[in-house]
Every structure is written in structure tokens, then in C-alpha cells.
Amino acid sequence: MGASVRMKSAVNWAVLGLVIERPSYGYELFQRLERRYGGVLEPPISQIYAALDALERAALIEALPAERIELPEPEEPPRRARRQPKVHYRATAAGARAFRVWVAEQMREDPQHVELLRRLAAAAGASSDRVGVMRELVDHYEQACVEEASRTPLPQPRAAATPAAAAGELVERLMLAARRGLLDAQFTWIDYARREIEAFAGRDGEQGDEPPRA
């Protein structure tokens, strides 16, 4: 990635994730973030604009040329609409890549999957396309787990020089086996979660994004 990215803020990453889903502008992002992460992440709109600035400086997103915007603008309050032209942002290839890496890291560094579960909970509370978001989260999680599993080294046949070296290698193998044991459990969970989500989607209609009847 060209730009060095120091992105400690969860809001920045959340905004980047939303922009990757579809090009968007500040106020719309504010609303989408509220719907998606409401109750978990509730930044003021100024922080959304700050995030957009930071992401653009890091070349993770770019402003779309004004004339190429042909997007519906559903949630714009009418009084704001004429004030100034809205700048739509889209993700750059570097942004999409950085986001994938970040999601994978989040999940790897989070053995209790708090981050994943938090995001699933946020998706469940969302008013639209909750099944779509859940599917996507599980897909991301699977990507992270496969990456992690493929990066764990495969032991190669080699004669250890001394008993101490052999013991050291044994410990290394045991540690790797512990990591893989966790990954196996995560894979089992992924399969189970997918089935549950699809069963839920089947009950709630094909897309699963219709609001429940009152």
C-alpha cells in the first residue's frame, strides 16, 4: 500500500467498509453507519467527515467526479439538499485491500470473536438487509480463518541436531497444533453459522430483509 496508514479509529474503518459496499457521501454515510452500528458506534457527523478526510489522505478512498454521480439520494433531508454539492467517495483498490487485511487482523487478534459477534449483533439490529450483512460477516471471517490456516507453516522432514533442538521443535509443533485446533473450531462454527443464517433467511423470506410484521 502506498500511503502509510495510521488508522486507530474504528469509525474510520467502519466508514471505509461502508464506502466499499457502495459509493456514498458524508451525510448518507452518517445514516448508514447509524443503521449498521447503532448502539455500538455512534459518532457525531463531524467524525464522519474527519474519517473521510483521513481516508482520502491515505488514498484509501477517492472523490468521484461530480458529473459521474448517478446515485439515488434517498435519505437526504430536503433542506440540506441544495446547500452544496455532495461529494461522493468510492474506495480505491488499496482501500479495499487495506480493509480486507484489517478485518482479517481484527478477527485473528480477537480469539473470543468479540468483534465478530459485536458486528453480528449490530447487523441483527439493523433495519434492512440484516441477513445480507450477516452472510458477509461470516464470509469475511472465513477469509480470515483460511488466511490464518494457510499461513501456519507445514512441518518439513528434517533431522534435529541435538536432543534440545528436537525438544524445541516438538514445542513448536505443539504450539502450532494448538493454533490449528482453534481454527478447526472456528471452521466448525462458520459452517454452523451459515446454516443457521440460511435457515433464518428461509423463514424470513428469500432476502431476509423485510421488516418483521408488528
Next chain:
Amino acid sequence: MSLLALEGVTKRARLGRRERLVLKHATLRVEAGELVSIWGVPRSGRTTLLRVASGLEAPDAGVVRFAGRDLAERHGDWLDEGIGFAQPDRVSVAGQAVADYVAMGLLAGGVAPQEARARALEQLDRTGAAACAPLPPQELDATELVRVALAQALARGPRLLVVDDPTRNVDPLERQSVLALLRSIADDGVAVLMTTGEALGVAGVDRALAISDGELRTEVVPAQAPVVPLRGSGTGG
């Protein structure tokens, strides 16, 4: 040109009155000498994917190309010469020894008996199963069955080796050496396409994918993983 290319491959399976999509628009490439592993649970479509990829079953839609040729243009049940399909659960020749089983494909291909036997022994040695050569297949344990099946699949000198979950039923202490063997086969230039149901099965591969409910979802090209020595030496593989 990729050695193996699946493009938009769909496969249906009929079970009684019910029809199920076993593969949904699967797209996959395997390059020469590449070790590609597909993680998936049983009934995810992983076995069907391998059978379609090796030409044992024809896709209902999409195309499978091996070395640029459409595998659908082949007829009959025989594998393409360039493809070896290892089937540990099918290692059996009534009343004969393992070496005969490994030589079988060569004999069917018109190789003289003596040469077929020599080549069979060479492959058994290659896969760490030389000691199994004179035994009847029913005496083999799970690891030996995998090694023998790999020798049989390699006997005709394929460019692509296909194997379905090679560590299933294998003793945990032997799994790494089976996978190290597959790694070394790929390093020798024979592409390997395998499935796995465990994290270990994607360790150190050139490309890892995941399949679930007939869909290939994830594709990972890991950076070269570091090497950790395997238990002891001379474990074969």
C-alpha cells in the same frame, strides 16, 4: 494458460425426487506445479468439485479445461492421461498384492508387466510405502492406504494429482508427513488439487480456497510460509 481451469461449473445431483445444486458456478484455476487446497466440510460439494475437475463427472453447465482441452470432449470413464486421481478407499485388488494394484493402471495402458511392476515399486518408494508392496491391501492402515493410492495415481506420470481429503482417518501424528509428501510432489512439478476438512490441510499450500454449500467463496494466496521441522527424520514423505 492454466493447467486446469474450471469456469462457471454447475453440477446437480438427484436424490430420489429431490434435486440439489451441488456445485454453483464454480470457477477455479490450477497452475502447473501448484498445490491448491480446498477447505470444506463433508457434503459441501468438495468431492463433486474434484470429480468434475478431473473429468470423472461432466458438469451440467460451465466448462472444465485441462491443458487447454475441454474435458467434456473425452468419452468413457477413463481419466485423462495427465490426471491422477488418488482414491484411498478404493485400494483393493482381490487376492493380489499392493504392487499389483499400483501397476494396474500401467498394465491397462499397455505397459509391459515387468516395466509396470518396476514403475509401481518406484512410485511406492516415492510415496514412502515401499514396505507395503508385497502386502495384501486389507492389511494396510489408513496412512498406508493414502500413500499407496498416491503411488497408484502417480504411476502414469500425471501433470495433475487430485486427492480427496488425504488426511481423513489418518493418525494425527502421520497427517503432517502425508501433507509434506503432497507438498514435495507439487515441488517436483506435479500440480496437486486436494480437499481438506481441517486447518492443517491448508498449511503451507500455494493457494487455499473454501467451499460451502456448493460455492467456492474464499481464495487465499499465502505468502511463503516459514518451514518448521517435522517430527524425527525418515518418516517418509
